[in-house]
Amino acid sequence: MIRVGQGFDVHQLAEGRPCIIGGVTIPYEKGLLGHSDADVLLHAISDAILGALGLGDIGKHFPDTDEAFKDADSVVLLERVWAMAKERGFKLGNIDSTIIAQRPKMLPYIPQMAEVIARTLEADVSLVNVKATTTEQLGFAGRGEGIAAQSVVCLVAV
Numbered sequence: 001m002i003r004v005g006q007g008f009d010v011h012q013l014a015e016g017r018p019c020i021i022g023g024v025t026i027p028y029e030k031g032l033l034g035h036s037d038a039d040v041l042l043h044a045i046s047d048a049i050l051g052a053l054g055l056g057d058i059g060k061h062f063p064d065t066d067e068a069f070k071d072a073d074s075v076v077l078l079e080r081v082w083a084m085a086k087e088r089g090f091k092l093g094n095i096d097s098t099i100i101a102q103r104p105k106m107l108p109y110i111p112q113m114a115e116v117i118a119r120t121l122e123a124d125v126s127l128v129n130v131k132a133t134t135t136e137q138l139g140f141a142g143r144g145e146g147i148a149a150q151s152v153v154c155l156v157a158v
């Protein structure tokens with residue numbers, strides 16, 4: 001049996017925050033704002049996995065009203081989501097994701113992001129694809145107000 005899920009997330013860019021995307025800290029003048037570390041890519045992937053499992057979304061499991069998740073490391077949240085997939089007898093089929101950001105340039109950091117994601121999901125890195133696109137300066141991403149990410153995940157019953 002296979003199950004497919006998709007995830008989408010957006011976080012605002014703000015000064016005085018680290019820019020953590022895909023578990024990698026990217027040198028940049030701004031960072032993403034959120035209750036947790038606001039790792040927009042790992043949130044989209046977490047939501048895609050939860051979607052494939054029919055278990056809602058990360059806001060349901062890790063509410064932004066709960067102090068326990070203040071400044072949470074999204075790698076740890078993804079680990080917890082992945083434990084739910086494993087408990088239900090799934091392994092990763094493959095994952096494809098897109099980061100939507102005018103800046104910073106993601107390409108140099110993508111191999112490291114894929115390594116973090118593959119390690120967390122206990123999968124070979126060849127099963128993890130991360131892409132990036134600008135929006136040609138259009139919309140909130142194009143104006144540098146925020147960054148979005150989307151992800152599609154395929155889970156395979158072991």
Ligand SMILES: Nc1ccn([C@@H]2O[C@H](COP(=O)(O)O)[C@@H](O)[C@H]2O)c(=O)n1
Pocket residue numbers: 100101102103104105106107108131132133134135136
């Ligand atoms: N934040 C970004 C956005 C894009 N890239 C890379 O640049 C390529 C061209 O982007 P377009 O939006 O002009 O299509 C894209 O394919 C990515 O490889 C990036 O690294 N970081």
Ligand SMILES: C[C@@]1(CO)OP(=O)(O)OP(=O)(O)OC[C@H]1O
Pocket residue numbers: 009010033034035036037038039043058059060062063064065069070071072
């Ligand atoms: C991750 C959580 C929890 O800390 O908070 P944020 O970092 O604000 O992220 P978001 O994608 O808005 O929703 C999920 C939240 O519950």
